[in-house]
Amino acid sequence: MTTAPARINNSQDMTWSEVFQLSKSYLKIPLALLFVEAIYWFITQPSNTLVPIQISEAWIWHGLTNLIYGEGTATLTTNNGWMTQVNLQNDLFPGALNTVALYVSDECAGVHEMLFISTLIVMTDGVSQRVKLRSIVVMCGVVYVLNIIRLVAFYPIAVDSCALDPNNPSCLNSVWQYHEAIYSWGFLLVLVVMWLVWFWKVGGPSRAINSSSTKDKYHIALRQEWNKFHVMILGFVLIMLISSAYSVTTNTQAMQAKETLEFCSYSSIATNQCMAAQNTWDNAISTAWSLAAIGLLVAAAVVIKVDHKGTPPRNDFEVE
Numbered sequence: 001m002t003t004a005p006a007r008i009n010n011s012q013d014m015t016w017s018e019v020f021q022l023s024k025s026y027l028k029i030p031l032a033l034l035f036v037e038a039i040y041w042f043i044t045q046p047s048n049t050l051v052p053i054q055i056s057e058a059w060i061w062h063g064l065t066n067l068i069y070g071e072g073t074a075t076l077t078t079n080n081g082w083m084t085q086v087n088l089q090n091d092l093f094p095g096a097l098n099t100v101a102l103y104v105s106d107e108c109a110g111v112h113e114m115l116f117i118s119t120l121i122v123m124t125d126g127v128s129q130r131v132k133l134r135s136i137v138v139m140c141g142v143v144y145v146l147n148i149i150r151l152v153a154f155y156p157i158a159v160d161s162c163a164l165d166p167n168n169p170s171c172l173n174s175v176w177q178y179h180e181a182i183y184s185w186g187f188l189l190v191l192v193v194m195w196l197v198w199f200w201k202v203g204g205p206s207r208a209i210n211s212s213s214t215k216d217k218y219h220i221a222l223r224q225e226w227n228k229f230h231v232m233i234l235g236f237v238l239i240m241l242i243s244s245a246y247s248v249t250t251n252t253q254a255m256q257a258k259e260t261l262e263f264c265s266y267s268s269i270a271t272n273q274c275m276a277a278q279n280t281w282d283n284a285i286s287t288a289w290s291l292a293a294i295g296l297l298v299a300a301a302v303v304i305k306v307d308h309k310g311t312p313p314r315n316d317f318e319v320e
Contacts, residue, residue, distance in 0.1 A: 028222055029123045035303075036119045038241070039296050040112055050106040054084045057144075058104045061151040062086050069155055079103040080278060088155050092162040094169045100158055105265065110147035113187050114140040120195045127202055135198060146190065150182055223305040233302050240295035244288040254284030 058076060065074035065088070072089060079085035085103035093100050118136045121127075127135075157178050162171040223230070248254055260277035 029120065032119050032123045033116065035296070035299075036115050038292075040115055050109045050111050051082050051084070053109045053111060054104045054106060055082060057109060057148060057151065058084045058086055060148055061104070064148070064152050065155050068152065073155060080275070086151075088158060090155075090159055090162070092159060092166045092171075094162070094167045094171065098167075100154075100172060100175070102154060104151070108147075108183070110143050113143045113147070113191055116188075117143060117191050117195060120191075121198065124199065124202075131202065135202075139194060139198070142194065143191075146187075153178070223303055230302050234299060237295040237299045237302075240291050244291040244295070247291075248285055248288045251284050253280055257281040257284070 062074045062076040065086070066072070075087045075089065076083055077085045077087060084105075085101060088100040088102065089098060091098050117139045121132050121135050121139065124132070154175060158172060158175050161174040162168070165171045257277040257280035260273065261281055264271070264274035264277070
């Protein structure tokens with residue numbers, strides 16, 4: 001009498017707990033990016049919220065343009081009271097003054113891109129906090145330089161386009177197309193490539209770094225254990241964010257002022273009407289910004305957990 005062979009279970013089914021753990025590993029980066037996007041959106045609602053960076057970039061942009069393309073090709077002037085506007089000048093440009101007026105807004109200061117690459121680095125597992133901080137400083141510096149290069153490239157693009165059709169406003173279309181391409185997807189592609197190169201350099205593909213073997217005294221990570229109190233706080237934060245957005249989007253005067261500001265920005269003009277619209281918009285969003293900022297900080301304090309770690313063994317991968 002022979003016995004039937006035991007059935008071997010080759011099932012590859014995952015339990016719900018395993019699916020949940022896997023989802024947290026893969027979803028934490030996009031969730032963190034959405035969180036940072038929310039912070040950035042509220043920060044840049046008032047105009048010129050990043051004015052120190054805007055002024056520095058406009059000054060460098062103006063200086064490099066004159067240095068590379070000749071003295072007098074660019075002049076630095078004010079936009080809404082700040083020295084952030086650069087007027088590019090050439091006889092080929094349209095208009096009575098042969099000038100193309102551009103300015104560094106808070107949205108094109110490169111801070112958005114800096115936050116994006118920094119978030120990718122911070123949320124990468126297995127890399128010591130020390131290496132992450134060094135990498136963020138370097139990456140933000142690279143983004144700053146790349147943004148300056150982007151700005152300096154406006155002049156030759158405008159000259160080449162207007163050389164084919166001088167003094168015609170449509171000759172500047174290539175400048176706006178270049179700006180939109182970089183703003184829409186060009187910088188994003190560069191940032192992803194930068195992060196992939198960095199990830200490969202720190203040994204990510206070979207999994208050489210283990211988060212449990214870093215030298216950090218403190219471990220910063222997303223909260224793993226949740227209770228009703230944490231959920232209630234996040235619910236309260238969500239209400240604050242919704243109330244913040246609602247208070248602005250339902251304000252008719254604020255939305256009309258925003259449309260006026262967009263027209264002023266596109267036309268590079270600074271009239272009394274533009275200044276009045278600026279004041280109206282700034283006043284309208286002050287309450288919204290306060291609610292949102294407080295809510296996001298509270299949410300960050302709940303979502304992010306800092307644990308004290310003992311002194312682990314030395315990580316041979318890390319270079320002093």
